[in-house]
Amino acid sequence: MTDTPAFILHTPQLGENIGAACRVMANFGLPELIVVDPRDGWPQDKAITMSAGSPVHDNARVEYRLSDALHDVNRIYATTARPRGMEKPVMTAREAVADMRAAIAAGERVAVMFGGEKAGLPNEAVTMADAIITLPVDRSFSSLNLAQAVAVIAYEWKAEEGTPAEFEPVSDIARREDLEGMFEHFEYELERAxxxxxxxxxxxxxxxxxxxxxRGRWTEQEVRTFRGAVKALALGRGKARVVRED
Structure with a gap:
């Protein structure tokens, strides 16, 4: 059992979309992609280029029958914007991700299916799904790019973890005495002007x-840069020859 869902692209047409899907899956920590019967065969140069070196592309599995892609899956979600007249739970991406996590925690293998660019998932594929994922798109223009649809689900998967974005902490926040010196320098020049x-x-x-x-939470480097800018402006006026830097 894996701790992430597999993403399945059913009969995708454009290599660019496959590559973009690989790239965004890697961005959000989803490693498993299954490509079912790609129109232009496999591998594809355009998919390689668009994937930008994504390991998801390198490890993608290709099948030519949907049944082979789903043979070991316990719970399946179908993404579609069109009503299909089927009695299935219909979920938002966020609801579906929460449901996926519960299923995976219970030991199930989970997959999300995305349809090809021309017509989306065929009814026979949707029939195999346990639930339908529908995004709140404008009904007058509901066709979403394949890679964009993958990106939405991938983002919701990562967001559900509640993991904050990882940024390097800023360790050189300016001291109050540095700020005070900057204030006095700036105010001195404003007074002169x-x-x-x-x-x-x-x-x-x-x-x-x-x-x-x-409010800006200045760093030491930003303080030095700003004081340098103030000095340059003062000298540029042609009035100041000695500028305070204390």
């Missing part, structure tokens, strides 16, 4: 500027 007018409003204007700057 005649910005604080009328003088009675200087405290309020200074307060507003400082509040805006503090």
């Amino acid at each position: 005649g910005y604080f007018y009328p003088p009675s409003k200087t405290p309020l204007m200074t307060q507003n500027l400082r509040n805006a700057f503090i």
Whole structure:
């Protein structure tokens, strides 16, 4: 049993879409792709190019009958925007992902089927599904690009984990004394340029500027860069020859 669903592209036509699907699956940690009866055969140069080196492409499995792709699957979801007149649960992508996770936790093997670009999934494929996934697209223009549909489900799968985006922490947040020096430098040049007018409003204007700057969570490098910019502007006026840097 795997801890992620398999994605199945049923009779896809364009290699570009297959490659884009591989790329976005790798982005969201979904490693297993099964391609069923691709129109232009396999492998495809356009799919390779569009996959941008995705390991999902390199490990993709190709079958020529849907039954072979589904032979070891316990629970199947069919993506479709068209009503099929079938008595099946209809879920949003988010609801379906929660259902998938529960099924996988119970030991089931899960797969999501996506139809080809021309007509989507055929009725015989939808018939095999336990549930239908329908996205809230505009009904007057409901045809969604194959790779985009894969991206929506892949995103919901990752989002359901509740894992925050991973960014490198910023370790050089400016100290208050650095900010204070920057404020004084900036305010000094503004005063020389005649910005604080009328003088009675200087405290309020200074307060507003400082509040805006503090919200920015400046780094030490940003403080140095900004002070360099202030210095350059002051010198460019032709009035300042000595600029405060304390």
